[in-house]
Amino acid sequence: MKELLKYIVRFALFVLVQVFVLDKIHLHQMITPYIYFLFIIWLPFKMQRTPLMLVAFLLGFSIDSFRHNPGFHAAACVLIAYIRPFLIKMLVAQDISETNYNEPSAKSMGGTGAYLFLVLVLTFLHNAWLFFLEAWQFGDIWYFIVKTMLSTAISMLLIIIVELIFNRNQKFRTNTA
Amino acid sequence: MRNIFLFIRRYFNLLVFILLQAFCVFLIVQYNRFHQAAFGATANRITGAINQRYDDVGYYFRLKKANDSLLKANEFLYNKLKENYTLPDSGYKTKIDSIRVDSILQFRTYGYYAAKVVSNSVTSQNNFVVAYGPNIKYLNEGDGVINMNNAVIGIITNITGDYAVILSLLHESKESTITARLFKAGEVGTISWDGKQPNVLTLNNIPKGTKVVKGDSVVTSGLSTTFPKGLLVGYVDEVYEEKSSSNYKIKLHTAADFTSLEFVYGISSKHADEVKELVKKAKAKL
Structure with a gap:
């Protein structure tokens, strides 16, 4: 119950920060700083893939409602929610992630490198899919590539800052407790 | 059957x-088709209410800017007053009409209704402005919207309660509905982004050979019921020759500053329904 409440609050905070802080920053037309999808990355290891995708859809749809453009962010979120379990399975030895820690972080994934790789790949996929859908009608491939690269770089920077500031205390959980 | 399961x-x-x-x-796909808002009214209402709360705070800090802009608009209107002009006929006398009927009213074709912008974006591929105000009820979907200094902002796509969602000029437009005229040359083309x-906007379908110079103003054409004639859209920046066609491609910079919108006016055409009906009848005859 406490866990659920934590995730609901986190969901609301991510949406509000994204819409009312980051979307208001007009750095350049090329760059949109996105961090709200960190919510998906921070969801527990144990979550099944189908509920994961449904929650991701809900998150994306909330962002879309504020931008009055339904579908774009929802599609990108569903994509990274679908890819996340594959990546985690690839990066982490199965038994560690299943039992000891609750959600992905530098500590629980057994190294900053592995965690950052996960975040980088998912950030890139999210941005690429989002801008691909948006740029569908324009068909300007270089614009699309540069925009994806720059936005991914800015997102990564923000995510690293968020990780450093907000220290999620990850308890080491054992089966005996 | 079992295999399927x-x-x-x-x-x-x-x-x-x-x-x-x-x-x-x-x-x-569904939403991008103009005027076909598949989006729920509730979503608009909820996000509208949250946006409004946020804007209430932000507005306080932008009061100075809003003030300056209003001053400019007022100056423009003062200059249009009849008292500022001397009539060429020196023998005229003012007579007061004793009939108590507003004779102007029946000739009015457009009404202007003010609304406050509560949310605005410029960075996505389709940008929307959300406006709020008690006047929204006089407006309809498809009505044009301008800013305080008579520059075109966009077209209303969706109305729920006191909120109007406006598709700004900054959207990808396959089927652009906004036509614009070169003020000096008089040629009419379509606006896209x-x-x-x-x-930066693009003006298409201007035939080669038209006299266009950098800095020319581009205004609304008045060929649709969305906007009256002569509202500013932008100023010409560069003129390119399209190789495959006999048209120019003209880059404009917008007259409106889309990054700082505070108040907008919705323009409701009194003849829109009539015109629509006529076009429908004409189409039926084909």
Whole structure:
């Protein structure tokens, strides 16, 4: 119950920060700083893939409602929610992630490198899919590539800052407790 | 039959993924078609209310800017007053009409209704402005919207309660509905946006040979019921010759500053329904 409440609050905070802080920053037309999808990355290891995708859809749809453009962010979120379990399975030895820690972080994934790789790949996929859908009608491939690269770089920077500031205390959980 | 169930169970995640993606793409395609808002009214109302709260705070800090802008608009209107002009006929006398009927009213074709911008974006590929105000009820979907200094902002796509969602000029436009006229040359073309910079538009379908110079103003054509004639759209920046056609491609910079919108006016045409009806009848005869 406490866990659920934590995730609901986190969901609301991510949406509000994204819409009312980051979307208001007009750095350049090329760059949109996105961090709200960190919510998906921070969801527990144990979550099944189908509920994961449904929650991701809900998150994306909330962002879309504020931008009055339904579908774009929802599609990108569903994509990274679908890819996340594959990546985690690839990066982490199965038994560690299943039992000891609750959600992905530098500590629980057994190294900053592995965690950052996960975040980088998912950030890139999210941005690429989002801008691909948006740029569908324009068909300007270089614009699309540069925009994806720059936005991914800015997102990564923000995510690293968020990780450093907000220290999620990850308890080491054992089966005996 | 059993195999089908086994298949579904085996690939359930993949199927859910594909279904959700398909639904998203359906939403994108459905919504982008102009005037076909598949989006729920509740979503608009909820986000509208939250946006309004946020804007209430932000507005306080932008009061100075809003003030300056209002001053400019007022100056423009003062200059238009009849008292500022001397009539060429020196023998005229003012007579007061004793009939108590507003004779102007029947000739009014457009009404202007003010609204406050509560949310605005310029960075996505389709940008929307949300406006709020008690006047919204006089406006309809498809009505044009201008800013305080008579520059075109966009067209209303959706109205729920006191909120209006406006599709700004900054949207990818396959079927652009906004036509514009070169003020000096008089040629009419269509306005589109390439999705890159929030203050650069393109004017298409201007035939080669038209006299265009950098700095020429581009105004609304008045050929549709959306906007009256002569509202500013932008100023010519560069003129390119399209190789494959006999048209110019003209880059404009917008007259309106889309990054700082405070108040907007919705323009409701009194003849819109009549014109629509006529066109419908004409189409039926074909």
